[in-house]
Amino acid sequence: MSAAVKGKGGLEGYLESFKRFQNGAGGPSWLREVRRAAIGRSAELGFPTTRDEHWKFTNLAPLAKKTFRPASAGGKITLDDLAAFVFRGQESARLVFVNGRYVEELSDPCAQPGGVIACSLAQSLGFHKELVEQHLAKHVDYERDFFTALNTAFMADGGFVYVPAKAVVQRPIHLIFATTKTSSPVVTHPRNLIMVGEAAEAAIVEEYVSLGGDEYFTNAVSEVVVGESAVVEHYRVERESLRAYNIGTLRVQQARSSNVFCHGVFLGGALVRNNVHPVLAGEGAECVLNGVFMPRGRQHIDNFMWVEHASPQCGSRQYYNGILDDKATGVFSGRIIVHKDAQKTDAKQTNRNLLLSDEAQMDSKPQLEIYADDVKCTHGATIGQLDDDAIFYLRSRGIPAETARTLLLFGFAAENLERMRQEPIRRYVENLVTDRLPRGEILRNLS
Amino acid sequence: MLEIKNLRVSVEGRKILKGFNLKVDAGEVHSIMGPNGSGKSTLASVLAGRDGYEVTQGQVLYRGRNLLELKPEERACEGVFMAFQYPVEIPGVGSIQFLTAALNAIRRHRGEEELDAFEALKLFKDKLKQLQMSDEMLHRSVNEGFSGGEKKKNEIFQMAVLEPSLAILDETDSGLDIDALRIVADGVNALRSPERAMLVITHYQRLLNYIVPDYVHVLVDGRIVRSGGKELALHLEEHGYSWAEERGPAEAAGARS
Numbered sequence: 001m002s003a004a005v006k007g008k009g010g011l012e013g014y015l016e017s018f019k020r021f022q023n024g025a026g027g028p029s030w031l032r033e034v035r036r037a038a039i040g041r042s043a044e045l046g047f048p049t050t051r052d053e054h055w056k057f058t059n060l061a062p063l064a065k066k067t068f069r070p071a072s073a074g075g076k077i078t079l080d081d082l083a084a085f086v087f088r089g090q091e092s093a094r095l096v097f098v099n100g101r102y103v104e105e106l107s108d109p110c111a112q113p114g115g116v117i118a119c120s121l122a123q124s125l126g127f128h129k130e131l132v133e134q135h136l137a138k139h140v141d142y143e144r145d146f147f148t149a150l151n152t153a154f155m156a157d158g159g160f161v162y163v164p165a166k167a168v169v170q171r172p173i174h175l176i177f178a179t180t181k182t183s184s185p186v187v188t189h190p191r192n193l194i195m196v197g198e199a200a201e202a203a204i205v206e207e208y209v210s211l212g213g214d215e216y217f218t219n220a221v222s223e224v225v226v227g228e229s230a231v232v233e234h235y236r237v238e239r240e241s242l243r244a245y246n247i248g249t250l251r252v253q254q255a256r257s258s259n260v261f262c263h264g265v266f267l268g269g270a271l272v273r274n275n276v277h278p279v280l281a282g283e284g285a286e287c288v289l290n291g292v293f294m295p296r297g298r299q300h301i302d303n304f305m306w307v308e309h310a311s312p313q314c315g316s317r318q319y320y321n322g323i324l325d326d327k328a329t330g331v332f333s334g335r336i337i338v339h340k341d342a343q344k345t346d347a348k349q350t351n352r353n354l355l356l357s358d359e360a361q362m363d364s365k366p367q368l369e370i371y372a373d374d375v376k377c378t379h380g381a382t383i384g385q386l387d388d389d390a391i392f393y394l395r396s397r398g399i400p401a402e403t404a405r406t407l408l409l410f411g412f413a414a415e416n417l418e419r420m421r422q423e424p425i426r427r428y429v430e431n432l433v434t435d436r437l438p439r440g441e442i443l444r445n446l447s
Numbered sequence: 448m449l450e451i452k453n454l455r456v457s458v459e460g461r462k463i464l465k466g467f468n469l470k471v472d473a474g475e476v477h478s479i480m481g482p483n484g485s486g487k488s489t490l491a492s493v494l495a496g497r498d499g500y501e502v503t504q505g506q507v508l509y510r511g512r513n514l515l516e517l518k519p520e521e522r523a524c525e526g527v528f529m530a531f532q533y534p535v536e537i538p539g540v541g542s543i544q545f546l547t548a549a550l551n552a553i554r555r556h557r558g559e560e561e562l563d564a565f566e567a568l569k570l571f572k573d574k575l576k577q578l579q580m581s582d583e584m585l586h587r588s589v590n591e592g593f594s595g596g597e598k599k600k601n602e603i604f605q606m607a608v609l610e611p612s613l614a615i616l617d618e619t620d621s622g623l624d625i626d627a628l629r630i631v632a633d634g635v636n637a638l639r640s641p642e643r644a645m646l647v648i649t650h651y652q653r654l655l656n657y658i659v660p661d662y663v664h665v666l667v668d669g670r671i672v673r674s675g676g677k678e679l680a681l682h683l684e685e686h687g688y689s690w691a692e693e694r695g696p697a698e699a700a701g702a703r704s
């Protein structure tokens with residue numbers, strides 16, 4: 001009860017700042033209308049509590065009662081601050097958002113094949129308004145989800161990617177969302193719209209980082225619209241400050257025979273919620289949800305998968321591995337919904353977790369909702385410690401016990417990393433994971 | 448090189464080795480044969496340093512040092528290698544990364560220069576070539592998805608890379624077809640040298656056609672009941688383990704001099 005009451009309290013602040021935001025934000029009338037509807041819905045929904053089935057294991061009270069002011073544009077960041085954010089051996093387009101706003105001087109959209117657009121959402125509202133109007137907020141469900149509604153109410157900037165039919169984007173598009181040090185806690189609502197046309201191919205990386213930021217709130221929403229037979233690799237790299245809140249929602253709409261990878265790496269944040277919601281709308285579409293999360297200290301990372309099979313012959317795979325240390329807590333909820341017409345569905349889900357301390361805690365919850373009769377759905381979850389036999393095997397070859405443990409932890413995460421098909425991005429992520437492991441530096445000398 | 452005196456070992460309170468004695472000198476190949484449950488794998492595990500084995504009495508001296516007080520990795524660095532009966536699959540850990548880590552840990556211990564990634568890879572490829580094995584396994588995770596035969600070959604390959612002084616082969620022959628057995632045996636034979644000792648643990652005589660031992664010991668119910676030369680293995684094959692047991696340990700004690 002108290003959480004709900006406090007939630008309303010925090011909500012007031014958002015409602016207040018919405019008026020100022022809407023007055024200053026401008027934009028076409030349809031957009032203003034969507035924002036108005038969304039703030040109305042946010043007010044009705046209010047912050048979820050642990051009594052809400054979808055938030056059973058994540059207590060939002062600390063977030064709900066906190067006041068965050070809307071981040072102001074800018075922040076003193078130079079190219080040097082971003083020097084480490086490159087995929088070695090791979091040119092990429094880079095769009096940098098500081099405190100929620102696109103910063104042109106730090107960005108390099110680079111040359112892409114004809115017709116490909118990579119720019120900020122704010123820019124797209126000027127130059128590509130038809131495309132934006134057609135898809136923005138058309139796929140996420142802000143009627144049902146509070147944070148999506150809140151993001152939709154405040155949406156102003158983020159990445160806008162458009163890949164026309166048959167275009168193959170060789171250079172990954174890297175969206176960097178950085179929050180800087182601010183005098184009081186701020187909130188940003190990054191909003192990404194990614195459209196990949198028929199038989200096109202693209203790789204997009206969303207990276208959420210802290211550059212000196214301390215306590216802040218990132219509430220991000222991405223809509224990814226994938227055309228027939230298109231192939232998309234989407235990466236979400238979350239490495240916020242250890243005091244930050246990160247709620248991220250990825251909504252993927254898939255046409256016939258499309259193939260989408262939703263990779264995720266979750267390292268930072270005090271409280272993180274990772275929503276992934278693909279809808280396999282066209283026959284024969286396939287998606288892979290592949291993630292690794294590594295909370296430690298008192299971090300809490302909640303992965304909430306919602307995979308909808310809406311057409312026949314579709315395949316989905318969920319592979320989530322967690323490594324939890326200290327007093328960290330983690331959640332994996334994997335819901336597979338097979339609609340009535342989605343015959344011959346092939347859905348699989350695995351969630352494996354390693355607990356490195358007695359106090360770490362993991363809740364894993366598979367959920368199947370099946371309304372078709374000819375389907376194949378499997379799920380499996382494990383929660384355990386490192387395999388003693390494997391440790392002994394490595395030690396018996398001369399490898400010190402601590403190195404053996406680090407190697408095995410890396411190996412555990414590597415099962416997910418190996419599914420990342422863009423090698424330079426995979427190596428980039430591998431380094432982040434390696435740095436995060438106890439005595440990870442040992443591995444640096446081995447590769 | 449290795450001297451085991453009156454070794455008594457229990458697992459979860461059950462007595463497995465009941466006064467085991469063995470002396471192995473450099474350059475020798477000893478075979479320990481015995482039926483299932485006689486304590487063969489317990490012996491290998493105790494020598495390699497696996498947890499869960501309680502030594503209640505006795506001594507294991509390796510090059511004059513108390514082997515039992517060393518950690519598994521220290522034993523490996525000192526030159527003890529066990530080829531596992533059931534090699535462990537380690538998904539996500541690349542074979543090259545694993546072997547480089549092992550090799551360099553041992554080289555460091557010996558006071559030798561560590562190899563860089565390029566030198567290590569060259570060494571691995573050379574060894575595989577000598578062993579007539581494919582280098583495809585280098586690009587996979589350690590033992591992951593390997594067939595039984597591939598796993599055993601991988602053990603021999605690791606042994607060739609790490610060049611131990613004392614190699615313990617724990618039922619390396621079990622489950623191998625004749626071609627794989629030959630490759631494994633060739634690998635082992637190539638490593639035979641006057642400086643190196645080997646302990647070949649097996650249930651069947653078949654392996655000993657390919658790896659001809661200097662001594663054969665018959666282990667029954669935690670004790671060596673009979674020792675002899677390579678012909679003892681053939682005799683066992685014909686008459687079975689009960690034959691060796693009937694002759695009793697007293698006779699066996701004097702069998703090897």
